[in-house]
Structures are given as structure tokens and as C-alpha cells.
Amino acid sequence: MAAPQPPLLHVKDLNVTFPTKHGPARVVDSLALTVHRGRTLGIVGESGSGKSVTSMAVMGLHTDAEVTGSITLDGRELVGLPERELRRLRGRRMAMIFQDPLSSLHPYYTVGEQIAEHHRVHFGSRRAAARRRAVEMLGEVGIPEPARRAGEYPHQFSGGMRQRVMIAMALACEPELLIADEPTTALDVTVQAQILELIARLQEERGLAVVMITHDLGVVARVAQDVLVMYGGRVAEQAPVDSLFAEPAHPYTRGLLDSLPRLDDGDDQPLRAIPGSPPSLLTPAPGCAFAPRCPRAAAATPADRARCTGTRPELTPSHGHLVACHLSLHTAAHTCGGTR
Amino acid sequence: MTATAEPLLSVRDVTMTFPGKRGRAAPVRAVDGISFEVAAGETLGLVGESGCGKSTTGRMIVRLLEPTAGSITYDGRDISHLRQRELKPLRRDLQMVFQDPHSSLNPRQTVARIIADPLLVQGHSAAEARKRAAELMALVGLIPEHIDRYPHEFSGGQAQRIGIARSLATGPRLIVADEPVSALDVSVQAQIVNLMERLQRELGLAYLFIAHDLSVVKRVCDRVAVMYLGRIVEVGDKERVYTAPAHPYTRALLSAVPLPDPAAERQRERITLLGDPPSPAAPPPGCTFHPRCPKAREICRSEAPRLRIAVPGEARQVACHFPEEP
Numbered sequence: 001m002a003a004p005q006p007p008l009l010h011v012k013d014l015n016v017t018f019p020t021k022h023g024p025a026r027v028v029d030s031l032a033l034t035v036h037r038g039r040t041l042g043i044v045g046e047s048g049s050g051k052s053v054t055s056m057a058v059m060g061l062h063t064d065a066e067v068t069g070s071i072t073l074d075g076r077e078l079v080g081l082p083e084r085e086l087r088r089l090r091g092r093r094m095a096m097i098f099q100d101p102l103s104s105l106h107p108y109y110t111v112g113e114q115i116a117e118h119h120r121v122h123f124g125s126r127r128a129a130a131r132r133r134a135v136e137m138l139g140e141v142g143i144p145e146p147a148r149r150a151g152e153y154p155h156q157f158s159g160g161m162r163q164r165v166m167i168a169m170a171l172a173c174e175p176e177l178l179i180a181d182e183p184t185t186a187l188d189v190t191v192q193a194q195i196l197e198l199i200a201r202l203q204e205e206r207g208l209a210v211v212m213i214t215h216d217l218g219v220v221a222r223v224a225q226d227v228l229v230m231y232g233g234r235v236a237e238q239a240p241v242d243s244l245f246a247e248p249a250h251p252y253t254r255g256l257l258d259s260l261p262r263l264d265d266g267d268d269q270p271l272r273a274i275p276g277s278p279p280s281l282l283t284p285a286p287g288c289a290f291a292p293r294c295p296r297a298a299a300a301t302p303a304d305r306a307r308c309t310g311t312r313p314e315l316t317p318s319h320g321h322l323v324a325c326h327l328s329l330h331t332a333a334h335t336c337g338g339t340r
Numbered sequence: 341m342t343a344t345a346e347p348l349l350s351v352r353d354v355t356m357t358f359p360g361k362r363g364r365a366a367p368v369r370a371v372d373g374i375s376f377e378v379a380a381g382e383t384l385g386l387v388g389e390s391g392c393g394k395s396t397t398g399r400m401i402v403r404l405l406e407p408t409a410g411s412i413t414y415d416g417r418d419i420s421h422l423r424q425r426e427l428k429p430l431r432r433d434l435q436m437v438f439q440d441p442h443s444s445l446n447p448r449q450t451v452a453r454i455i456a457d458p459l460l461v462q463g464h465s466a467a468e469a470r471k472r473a474a475e476l477m478a479l480v481g482l483i484p485e486h487i488d489r490y491p492h493e494f495s496g497g498q499a500q501r502i503g504i505a506r507s508l509a510t511g512p513r514l515i516v517a518d519e520p521v522s523a524l525d526v527s528v529q530a531q532i533v534n535l536m537e538r539l540q541r542e543l544g545l546a547y548l549f550i551a552h553d554l555s556v557v558k559r560v561c562d563r564v565a566v567m568y569l570g571r572i573v574e575v576g577d578k579e580r581v582y583t584a585p586a587h588p589y590t591r592a593l594l595s596a597v598p599l600p601d602p603a604a605e606r607q608r609e610r611i612t613l614l615g616d617p618p619s620p621a622a623p624p625p626g627c628t629f630h631p632r633c634p635k636a637r638e639i640c641r642s643e644a645p646r647l648r649i650a651v652p653g654e655a656r657q658v659a660c661h662f663p664e665e666p
Contacts, residue, residue, distance in 0.1 A: 046525040046526060046527060047525055158616040159390075159616070160616050161616065188389035188390055188552070188616075188617065189389065189552065189554070189593060189596045189597055190389065190592060190593060190596045190612075190613045190617075191389075191616060192596065192598075193596040193598075193610060193612050193613075194612060194613075194614075196598075197612060215525070215526055216526075216598065217526070217600035218597065218598025218599050218600045218605075219598050220600075221598060221599060221600050221601055221602040221604075221605045222598045222599075222602075222605045241602045242602050242603065245600065245601060245602055255527065256526060256527060257600065259526065259527055259529070259530035260526070260530070260555070260600055261529075261530070261533065261555045261556050261558065261559035262555060262599070262600070263554060263555045263558060263582070263594070263597055263599060264599055264601065264604060270534050270537065271530035271533055271534055271559065272530065273527070273528075273530035273531040273533075273534055274527040274528075274530070274531075275531070277495035277496070277497050277498070277525070277527075277528055278495075278525055278527070278528075293527075
């Protein structure tokens with residue numbers, strides 16, 4: 001269970017609020033998470049769930065949003081840190097890769113120059129040494145003929161190879177934390193498998209802590225040890241991966257799992273879709289964000305339903321999970337004999 | 341089924357070659373001599389990775405593109421080279437649903453206009469078309485009272501329902517659906533899949549369902565065709581292709597899909613392919629899959645395998661010199 005050493009990344013009471021034409025929009029609300037060295041935390045959520053905004057907040061990349069709460073990296077508080085200090089940490093101790101590598105790479109510089117620049121900035125190394133390091137990193141992420149390819153431009157690489165370049169760049173300065181925001185969503189499935197394997201290998205070699213942000217529950221099942229399910233800017237449920245898939249406590253988690261077409265399952269029954277669509281963050285509901293779509297809230301007594309739509313459920317421990325639900329499936333299983 | 345044994349759609353040796361950019365680069369053969377059939381009321385899944393030619397195939401079938409070789413026969417009639425004017429009556433029967441619901445709907449038109457447009461084009465009166473549009477909204481699970489709203493007032497899932505309603509307006513028999521759920525949130529995908537299945541049952545539609553997501557395709561299809569670099573490498577009944585894939589590419593593709601089951605993921609044997617899919621502008625000689633194929637031998641480098649029956653007595657066809665034994 002809990003690793004003996006303190007977590008590398010610890011986030012508490014994180015709120016991210018954007019000013020909009022229609023007033024402030026709280027896009028991440030009272031979020032908490034921890035990530036340990038050598039482990040992978042999967043963050044799952046749909047568009048607008050706040051998963052990417054959370055990772056940008058960790059990296060200190062929100063310039064126009066109000067970020068409150070606490071984000072500590074190896075014991076050091078990041079919220080409120082001046083940009084100069086943050087810049088020293090970004091790339092050096094924590095790094096991020098994105099969904100679309102082409103738009104994250106500079107089209108005018110060779111990939112070798114872009115990786116080397118990182119090294120020069122953080123370690124003050126000389127050009128030749130930084131260049132050697134870049135070639136070494138390209139080799140390490142599985143790019144054939146790294147010395148030659150270092151002199152090429154991003155457009156000369158395929159999608160999968162570009163993502164390898166991004167990973168090489170992210171890891172060039174030996175960070176301890178890697179945040180991967182949908183790193184394989186734009187890739188074909190056979191290339192996705194390669195990239196996930198690469199990240200897993202590098203993680204093992206370097207003891208990296210990884211945050212894997214994805215909408216794909218299959219990817220989470222493959223790479224994560226712990227999972228955070230986000231909905232409407234809040235944590236719906238957090239649990240170790242096996243337990244989350246086997247015994248989800250939040251009706252949203254259950255709904256997501258049930259709605260998936262499965263490769264390893266029969267397909268004679270209609271899919272159990274979740275009705276409705278994800279909520280708007282501009283007009284947050286006073287109660288649970290999932291209540292309008294929740295089958296359990298719909299089937300509940302009027303008093304329970306009023307609680308779901310009127311009061312925000314707090315994140316509470318339940319059989320090794322943390323769950324924010326008034327009508328948790330765990331509670332049901334243990335008090336009324338597990339009706340589903 | 342139709343009265344005759346003829347399939348509703350028959351595609352024979354169809355090829356699509358695009359000229360190279362600015363006339364200088366080499367021409368790109370996006371689709372290279374593919375053949376398949378779709379029977380009335382059935383769903384054929386067309387899967388493959390980006391650049392394999394699956395969308396180009398879909399666009400040729402609804403004749404947004406004209407094939408450079410081969411023939412497309414719809415309901416017994418060769419439609420490969422019909423002119424715009426001759427295509428108009430055909431469009432009643434053959435419709436398309438696109439991937440991105442919002443960009444495939446005109447933001448300046450109301451839902452009434454969007455759905456009724458195909459009917460107006462086909463010569464129905466405005467009042468008639470509007471009435472039909474409201475009926476179609478109800479059919480696809482939208483609220484008919486929202487008929488005068490604009491696309492931006494709808495969520496992604498609802499917008500895709502509008503796209504489906506539009507495709508149904510003229511009472512088609514075949515719908516080409518190009519990645520109809522891949523732009524949608526996971527929780528909404530199932531709604532659209534269920535809707536398309538219900539419409540198929542109620543209206544007797546045939547689908548050509550184009551997608552890269554193998555789990556979704558398995559869910560909706562009767563038969564499936566796997567494409568790689570412009571060619572069909574395997575086609576057959578869904579059950580056989582998914583449970584006993586015969587082409588090494590199909591096997592690798594299936595084993596690469598992450599399963600939403602951590603225990604299964606840990607135990608699974610995965611075939612990881614090396615490299616990326618090659619560019620259709622410079623396809624490898626012989627079997628186009630050979631540079632990534634774990635089983636490639638000498639003949640694979642020089643001779644392209646033809647699509648043929650792999651297992652006697654089975655309808656499944658495979659294009660491989662060394663298919664997997666069942």
C-alpha cells in the first residue's frame with residue numbers, strides 16, 4: 001500500500017478558477033492527489049472534467065487563472081512560486097508531454113537543437129555536450145540512427161516518432177515527475193502500444209513518477225497502479241486500479257465501465273449508455289455534478305435525491321477507495337445486500 | 341435481403357490514385373484494388389489505422405470521390421462514374437454520417453433547415469420537409485420542439501443525432517458512417533451506438549461502419565474488413581476475424597488494443613509491431629505489411645499476396661502468404 005517514503009507530488013485543496021465573460025468558472029474544485037516515485041497515477045475523465053487543467057496547474061502553466069490550494073513537489077510548495085523559480089523546476093524536476101507532439105515542437109529548429117537547448121538551460125552545459133546528450137536521449141527512446149535524425153526537423157518524423165522526440169526532450173534533464181496528457185490519443189493503436197511500452201520502460205529504469213491523463217480506460221488498466229476518476233472538475237473516485245475496475249464505488253465509474261463496448265465480451269446486449277452529456281462548468285450544479293445523469297439518484301427516495309441535487313458529496317474513504325457520492329455503491333453493497 | 345441474391349453494394353477492384361502535390365510529388369495510391377460487398381440490412385465494419393484508405397473508400401461509395409479504376413455497383417447499377425446530375429436520385433438511397441458532428445453541420449442553419457435540406461433538394465415542399473424533420477428528430481431521440489435551434493446549442497452527442505437525422509431524411513438503404521463516435525465522450529459513444537443499432541433494426545438499414553476503434557466495430561458489425569495501406573488484408577465474419585485472426589496485422593492490431601481490465605492486461609500476450617505504418621506515397625514492394633511483419637519471409641518482400649479463402653469452408657478471406665492456422 002502506501003510507500004514508505006513521502007509522496008513525490010502531493011496536491012491538496014486545489015482550485016483553479018478562470019475568469020470568463022459570464023463570470024468566474026471553477027474548473028477544478030477541491031482536488032487532492034498524491035503520486036509516488038516509480039508509480040503511475042491514471043487520471044480519467046471526459047472533456048471538461050478538469051483533468052488537463054489539473055496537470056497544467058501542477059506545472060504552473062496557468063497565467064490567467066486563479067490557482068489556490070497546495071501543490072508540493074518533493075516537499076516544496078509550488079503554488080505562489082515566482083515564475084523564475086518555477087522555470088528552474090519545469091523540465092528539470094517535472095516534465096510534461098502532450099497529445100499533439102507536432103504542435104509542441106518548434107518547426108524551425110532541428111529536434112536535436114530543441115532537446116539540447118533544455119540541457120543547456122538547466123545545466124549550463126556546452127553546445128557540444130548538450131548535443132551529445134540529445135543524440136543519446138534520442139537513442140534511448142528508440143529512434144534509429146539518432147545521430148543523423150537529431151539533425152532533422154519535426155515534420156520529417158512520423159507521429160509516433162515525434163512523440164518519442166517529446167519524451168526524449170521531457171526526460172533529457174532527468175526529471176522525477178512525468179505528466180503525460182493523452183500522449184497516445186492522436187496515435188494509431190499499434191503505435192500507441194509502442195509508446196506506452198516505452199514510457200513503462202523508462203519509468204522502471206529511472207524510478208519516474210508518472211501521471212497518465214487519458215479518457216481511455218483501457219490505457220489506464222494497462223499502465224496505472226492508482227486511478228483518479230474526475231467528473232465536472234472534481235474527484236468522483238480514487239482507488240487502486242484493480243479495485244476500481246472490480247468494485248467501483250461511484251455510479252459514474254460504474255456507468256463508464258458498463259458503457260464501454262468490449263473486445264473481450266459478447267455483444268448481444270445493448271450497451272448500457274449513460275444518459276445525457278457531461279456538465280457545463282459555467283453553471284455548476286449545487287449538488288453532485290453527476291446527479292442529473294445518475295441512475296442511482298433517479299431511483300432514490302425523494303429525500304436522497306434532494307441530497308444528491310442539493311449538497312456536494314465530500315470525498316470519503318470506503319474500502320480502500322475515496323468516493324464522493326451520497327449513494328455510493330459500496331455502502332449499498334454492505335448495508336442493503338448489494339443490489340445493482 | 342433483396343429479392344435477388346445480389347448484394348446491395350458491390351465494390352470490385354476499386355482504386356483511388358490522387359495526383360502528387362503540385363504535380364511534382366509522386367501520385368498517392370490511397371486505395372489499391374479493393375473488393376467487398378455489403379448486403380441489405382447488414383453492417384460491414386471497415387477498420388484500419390490512419391492513412392490506410394478507409395475514409396477514401398467511404399467517400400468513393402457515396403461518390404464524393406470518383407474511383408480511378410474498378411467498379412462500384414449499387415443495387416445492380418454501376419455508379420462508379422455517374423455524373424453529378426445522375427447522382428442526385430442515388431443520394432436518396434446512399435447517405436453519409438461524419439466524424440465531427442459540429443463541423444459537419446452548418447452553424448448558420450437551424451436544425452429544421454439542416455435536416456430538411458435533403459428533402460428540399462429532392463423536391464418536397466417546405467411544409468412537408470419541416471414536418472418530416474420534426475418526426476426525424478423524435479426518431480433519433482431529440483426533442484422536436486428544438487427544431488428552430490442552431491447546432492451550437494446542442495452537445496456533441498446531440499449534434500451527432502442531428503447528423504444521423506439528416507442522413508435518414510430521404511429514407512436511405514445504405515449509410516456510410518465515417519468514425520461516427522470517435523469524436524464523442526466515452527459516456528456518450530454508447531448512446532450513439534445504441535441509436536444506430538436501433539435505427540438499423542427499425543428501418544432495415546445497411547451500414548458501412550468505418551472506424552479505428554476495434555471495440556466499437558466489434559460491437560456494431562456483422563462482418564469486418566481490415567485495411568492496411570490501401571488494401572484489404574482480411575475480411576470475414578466478425579466472430580472469426582476477432583476470435584481467430586488469420587492475418588498477422590489483424591492479430592497485432594487486436595493485441596494492441598488496451599482492455600479495460602487490469603488483470604487481463606497483465607496476463608495478455610501482446611504483439612508489438614515495430615515501426616510506423618509506411619506512407620501510401622511510397623508503399624513497400626511485395627506485401628506492404630512485410631517491413632513490420634514478424635513472419636515475413638523472402639516471398640513477402642517481392643510478391644503481393646492476393647486476397648483468398650484462408651480456411652476451406654469459411655467465407656473469410658486473407659491476403660497473406662503465411663496466414664495463421666486456425
